Amino acid sequence: MPLLCEVAVPVPLARAFSYEVPPALAASVRPGARVLVEFGRKKVLGVVLATSEGDAPEGVRLKPITAVVDPEPVLPGELLSFLRELSSYYFAPIGEVLRLALPAVEREDVRALEAQGELPGTLSRVKQVGGRKIAYARPTDAVEEPGVLRGQAASALALLRANGEMPIARLEEKFGNARAAVKKLASLGLVVVEEREPPRDAFFARPEPKDEPPALNEAQAAAEARIEGALSEAKPAAFLLFGVTGSGKTEVYLRAIAGCLARGRGAIVMVPEIALTPQLVSRFRARFGDDLAVLHSGLSESDRHAMWKRVRTGAVRVAIGARSAIFAPVTNLGLVLVDEEHDGSFKQEEGVRYHARDMALLRAHRASAVAVLGSATPSLESVQLARQGKLVELRLPDRAHREATLPEVTTVDLRRIGPGPTGNKLVSLPLHRALEKSLAAGEQAILFLNRRGFAPSVVCESCGHVATCLSCSVALTFHRARGGRMRCHYCDWEGPMPAACAECKAPSLALEGLGTERLEETIAEAFPAARVARLDRDVADGAKAEAILAKMRAGEIDVLVGTQMVTKGHDLGNVTLVGVLNADAALSLPDFRASERGFQLLVQVAGRAGRRDRPGRVIIQTRNPAQPAVQFAMRHDVSAFLEHELADRAEVGYPPFSRLSLFRVDALDEDVARRAAGVIAAHAKTSPEGQSRVVEVLGPAAAPLARLRGRYRFRVLLRSKDRRALRAATQVAAAAIPEIDRRVRVVVDMDPVAML
DNA sequence: AGCACGCCGACT
């Protein structure tokens, strides 16, 4: 019987394809190995999923595997089977899922294929990385005979001993003759030269001195003991580490990782997208040195590959990164940590829409590893899992530094309290006074406003018409930058500000509302002596944000104005005042999670106020001070909020008391999109689960953002308390997709987070 | 997703 194999090919098709394995390749065709196969009439790179003995199924002529690319399978078995499960859970094509986890192809391997006479023109588009290596010189313990070394050799050795090790190229910058000097030192046994693929990454630019693990407080020690216990049993276990801001969660993580490494196992650490800062990485490096791979979006293809390989070979056992770190090929995985587990950025919102927090639980379970989800404001999903006993709750109730007091939180009712001297409604008198006071005391303030730009809308004063995007159903935001332009925050369209209203032609356009750009200006004018800076996506992407936060820490900024980005910076120096300009913006979104997210946001910004020695003050401005999220945030009562919100959710039957799957349907033509959504809904309703009403079919309905990038959007929501039933009905509805008009795009979103 | 095959308009 011939040997067959299942190959996942990089096409958006749900299933894999069978190929015949030529006897010569039988030994190297193993699950997780990449192979070159003819697919259609082109050659593509696929991944072997499984092999089996058997005959070709009814009347298909199997093609043979052309060549095996990797001498060893690139994907460990544990990771490969995890990816297959992820693919089936999210209704995502296996090829797409594999692409998330696969490293680039090494040039060396491609050359080997070329040498075999397989010169696949199409493969040129595959990511390739070269095996360029860098020579490092490392000093040995040997001691030279006095007087043997002179000049550059002596200086180079001194420098090496001071730094530990250095790339020879770096030495050459200082000593023109470094290469010869190193050669001489090597011949004397004073240094060794090692060729390596270095992590050439900013996070590793300078060595980090080892830290001394601080003593744990009682709660930390108890939490650590529970995690340690689970690690030593080597059985799957999952924890929810519920610790208030500043309670020392990170130290518990560090201990848990150390415990994991001590047992010879590896760890994955996931943090929200914007939390992966040099500060955080420094902390991990201080404990684990270079036994750490930092996976982040700034990595070049070859850096990423180098990191990937170091993890895969076990040279590095701890991988830290944003959601995609869940795919790190850590061998003998013992621990998966998710910090700030409630954060929305763990859900991928395009392509394969996986939730990295959920997948962390899954992967850890399958690997018999320990999962730890940490947060000061846990998601309702996790809280509910804890109540069901599926997560073990560990509490850190106190701030690690006892003397640190919680900030005093007050609200300003925007309906009743008028503007301060600036005349702007969102800079209320109490906020203005508080700013004056903190500036006078030489302290810093943060003003949080969830709106970029200068003015959120451009309104005609004579007819009331609001300027909207031509391809999206949203108002255009006015940005002052570059001479004043209107921009769509959804499709990134940008155009000049017209002289007259598009509707009634009256030349009476007015800017309405307050964005961060205008707030920065308003504050700078009202407080001319203050150094005011702004932090949002318009002024800072990536590294620039870190630079602004660093200035804040250094005390070079008095008032920092910004969006979400200001809520994530830790240790922001001398901040004693935090102003939330408009809490309602986040709390009144048309989403059943708006209250939960708004609350998390309030707690997070409030956490930026106050230092060890000085209590902070938080002012929350809102049109509805009585709403629960605001009230519980004021009292710093996370548990009570969770309680309240859980009761609300139970009543309306939304997660975590049910599960959802969402079909997002869009097309250029409104009717075409609506009809397609109708077809999906009809299919879902005719499924056995739909008919028995075990699964509710809600919709089709126009999406809250009815038009985006010129496409009309509809949704069909499936809801059930029974996850199996939901899955089955989703499957039935998804089966309708191929029959739908090809001009329509349909995506299935399991466990959706962003409902817009 | 590609890439073919396949039937109807403006060009050498």
Place this chain on the structure above:
DNA sequence: GTCGGCGTGCTC
């Protein structure tokens, strides 16, 4: 008379 439009159907 052909080159080419993108509709639909398949890829082991």
